[in-house]
Amino acid sequence: MQLSDALHPAVLDLSTLSFVAVCIAVLLGLVLLISWAQDRSMHALAWWGAAYLIGGSSIALWSAPTPLMSVPPEISGTLTFLACGMIWNGVRIFHGRRIRTRVAFAGAAFWLICSLLPGFNEAGRVVVSGIIVASYTFFIARELWRERRKSLFSRTAAIVVPILHGAIFLVPVVMKVSLSAESSALWMQVFVLETVIYSVGTAFIVLLLVKDKYVQVHRTAASTDVLTGLLNRRAFLENAKTLCERRRSRGEPVAVLLFDLDHFKKINDTFGHATGDEMLRVFAATTRATMRGNDIVGRLGGEEFAAIVPADCEITEKIAERVRQGFQAAGKALGELQINATVSIGAVCAACAQADVEPMLMRADEALYAAKNSGRNQLKFSELQAADVLPAHPRPMRLTRRQRLHPREVFEFLRRLAHRASG
Structure with missing residues (x-):
């Protein structure tokens, strides 16, 4: 037990995990923005890249040491929910749907309103933040579910991952109510680790979706008449x-x-x-x-x-x-x-x-x-x-259950045939 307690800080140190999350978010944001710079027609990449950079900034502000930087928690939370709304809007843009700016900023606005209410303590922040992030991830899954033109693999992966992430975001809401402060702190470390894994996985899914769309565009271009849009x-x-x-x-x-x-x-x-x-x-x-x-x-x-x-x-x-x-x-x-x-x-x-x-x-x-x-x-x-007219091919005759040979009858027939051949 003492060894386990000694290992916990080393394995799941919150500040270390936060630093890793910031680095990964910034790196993935730059990768997405560079991809957008190479193809300016893919506007969703710009939204996703900016969302990752904003999300990394929010984690950096939230985890920064107090002597070094003292920022109200409302600021980091606002940036987090703004990033979630931008990712959701990026999915809509990617599938050719119109931008919904009000819904994209609704989570951040709701967070700021709740922060101004008296008695909005730490438990309230956990509950509200979990609900907001889970809502956006479920919205993302819904947008992906509406898209039926992708391959089965990319569509399934793209839907399952945000649903799973949204469910995990709702877990702290329950655990904050039912568990002690020490257990909640341990869960917060696991929560940050899961966020890192989700960020990396989401970036790969984004690139998979982009690749899938490029393949579809090239396939359509090869089979479509340019003037009319019909098949060539x-x-x-x-x-x-x-x-x-x-x-x-x-x-x-x-x-x-x-x-x-x-x-x-x-x-x-x-x-x-x-x-x-x-x-x-x-x-x-x-x-x-x-x-x-x-x-x-x-x-x-x-x-x-x-x-x-x-x-x-x-x-x-x-x-x-x-x-x-x-x-x-x-x-x-x-x-x-x-x-x-x-x-x-x-x-x-x-x-x-x-x-x-x-x-x-x-x-x-x-x-x-x-x-x-x-x-x-x-x-x-x-x-x-x-x-x-092509020659008619007779359909194979289907035998009834009584007409079918039992495996034992087939075996007996082959045994007799072998016996006659040897005799």
Whole structure:
């Protein structure tokens, strides 16, 4: 017991832990700010880096020796909660959400108001500070939970860590009430150590999130048509093939739509290529507004677009008509210019997705030319030919429980077979 008591100050010395926490917070803050300086478009890094520096300053003021620096505890607490609010706002900025300055400063303001109340003692400070920090960490976890575009690993780690940290911050509230002063002091040392570990872990998670976003941006850039924001030809064909195979394995219908803007060359020659590009963007926006979330749309090139629809012919016809009518209304005028742009559509359906994407695109192209020759601004369907249909693969027969062989029967059969071979 005496050895343990002698080791406690050496292992969990509060001033030493505070010094380490300050150094780590400042170092991580500088790393994040340097990362932001290399890419000024990532504004969240600036918020996080500044928050770490402010947090390190608050720890330094809180743990500074009294003869050296005498600062009211309200100041260090205010800086701590300001840093928490900035980290939360940084998460919102990172995911493209608007800044909420009032909520970011609410914790610091609430702390200052409580500090002005008479009778706000040490126990009250522990309770209020624990609640404020835990609230911000839970808010951070909620913002991360709303983001569904990250990989499963980074999303899970990013949510679990702040929730765990928030729960640990609430522990001193209970322990301050239920434990003695000596036990509370020991817990405060553990609390500072956990804060150091959390700060380092959070910085790694931040860098992981940034890396994940860069990968997503590059992946999207490689598969996206720059002008319209839709999938480019290669990405569309890859996604369409995957969807077609999935529908075929389930025996479900699929359809292909081919779009071609009517008189597009005339629009370019009459109004200029800038207007033509804008009409392509208008059509892309129309498809996003009128088609379903599970429909795959892409730009094949020029004024030609394609879509693969996981639906039967009846639903496909309704979707195609929505697109046609929507673009007829949206392409009527562009500013003060009367364009009267329309689109012709060719379609083909496969009842059980029994054809690949390439032959379906060929038949949809035939239907598209039929729509063009029939006066444009209309929908035409084509049918698959016998050569387009893939050979049917019989599904594996499922045996009933009585039809299945028991392992003992299999073993007995093999034993008899071996006996005959040896005899």
